[in-house]
Amino acid sequence: MAFLDVQHVTKRFGGLTAVADVSFQMEQGEIVGLIGPNGAGKTTLFNLIAGTFPFDEGRIVFDGEPLNGLKPYHVCRRGIARTFQITRPFLEMTCYENVVVGFIGRDGFTGETPERRRRAEEILKLVGLDEFLHTQARHLNLINKKKLEIARALATRPKLILLDEVLGGLNTGEMVQALDLIRAIRDRFGVTVLWIEHVMGALMQVVERLLVLDGGRLICQGDPQTVVRDPRVIEAYLGEADD
Template structure:
């Protein structure tokens, strides 16, 4: 569904991503992990068009998307969330999601349909669809949900979820992991999930790609990744957490 090959991103002389290649298969939840600064978020930014790719190719459903603007990529059915939630503070929670549903949808959506869709998606993630509700009053968990709702409102085929569980307590984490499973199950959305908290991630994903210092060091099913010596080394012996 998504084929990343030879993806390279340089910031001046610093190489944030070095010839990274991986594939996302339709219907799976792929975990993208790696220590801090390993290039996970940079990869997301390149794929979603927020950053210009230096070299390499990214094909989404057979189409080259390197060089496309973020809105064009969104219209093709590739949505993303941000690591640090970026709600539109001047809009209500409902408007935040409705604006995504109206402008970002893969199919033409009228304003009325967009509002309807927003109510639906907010229900799915468990936020109030009150047209007056102010996003600045949401806590960390609520903001993550809003972030997810906004991305889902665009009816994506592939969702890039960036560290959706950072800053959540264990209960919220479990329910958020469950949420991603439901997103795949009920909406049929393929997911690439970047996450720091690996114990949770390992239980949900089908496959894992591991980045370290901008390079792919391992790829495979969670059980094999947890035993991979290079991964353990990269994580400075976090084997306990992985298992």
Template sequence: MTSALLRAEGIGVRFGGVHALRDVSVDVRPGEVCGLIGPNGAGKTTLFDVLSGIRRPDAGGIEYAGTDITRRSPVWRARHGIRRTFQRQQLFGQLTVADNLVVAQDWRGGPRRGARGHRERAAAVLHECGLDALAGSYAGALPVGQARMVELARALADPPRVLLLDEPASGTTAEERRQIAAVVRHAADEENCAVLLVEHNVAFVMELCSRVVVLDLGRVLAEGTPAGVRADPAVREAYLGAAAGTGSQAGAYTAPAEAECDQAPDR
């Protein structure tokens, strides 16, 4: 089995007296698409903040390609191949779609040294993502689904080793979700990228991912294949509560294979 490229071990995060994460361990391997699911408040976005360097954990550590990067900055991580998208889109709205992808590469040399190469790479990624026709459009004017794809394209513009995708299917149509899934699969299969994604659309996760990790109340509740997680009684209880209709997520989860839970962002 391929060794993990990015590994979180024993992660703990507290906000005052509240434990957002307790002893959480998660890893992702090259060529793998791994899903991270759980009810609102489970700690999914907090874990992404730790993995991307936005938040330093109170306990545990992060290892990348065999090196401890727990204290490394978000900029260091991005420049070494760990890329992230966000729940709330972070595009440069006053730049064109193409320029959003060029900017993502500028740290490698800027316009004097790499303008032509950056443009060529941007055009290739836009074509791969089906965005050729939008290259000259301003990113701030795009509808949600197209903006999600542009954000994914920008993360791919400078070839990543790890992709952290925070709700990439949120607000998208069924066709847009299929396109996003195809691009993510290509990154994993053809570029050997390690992909970890958070998503409330459970059907999207179960179809796309080869492995699923479930968080609940800041702890890892279950981990395994989509089929195994789908059948786990503890996972069903985490979404439904001890008895149907009594849990905080009652009605949001019937079975992961069919459910599409468009819930509010959680921290």
């Protein structure tokens, strides 16, 4: 049985079908890229997996259990974490406190323990924010806000992490750091990764498989080199450039 099994999922917003009969599977430990032009339905698909919106048709099974109808905090406790396209740290809280919020999301509020403190420090070190442990999130620059977003997601001890455009706005050096971090999430924490990204050159260095959405439909999937040469994929992107 697949680790994540998305079966014929459809989501409509009024007359607009944002996600149309999408089916795909992921195995545990994979890093899969999700691409497609603006408005293709990528973030909506994340919202459906994460329980932010209910969907109209289909079924999503994660780690052997259906997710249909679960609220976001229940999906989180099943082991799925996400980051947001626009980062949303708690700006008045320190990095450490932001990570603790992730613990609470997963386990409920059980107070600070030496074990939690050690885990928070370990996560912040992994993402490279150890020197900002007690810095308020509002003082962080963009790359560090993105790292904190990933730290907060990791704090919920996910088995699957959904990354929504973590590279946008980063310079080349920062991108290299971010790619190392995404590899480390899988290699060190064993977390399966589904990753939306527009920065194709970088994405291609890390992902093992690509899924392509266009107009809500999954138009192509497979190994990255084959997918980017697929005529349907080229047309989806060129069609956008012509608009």
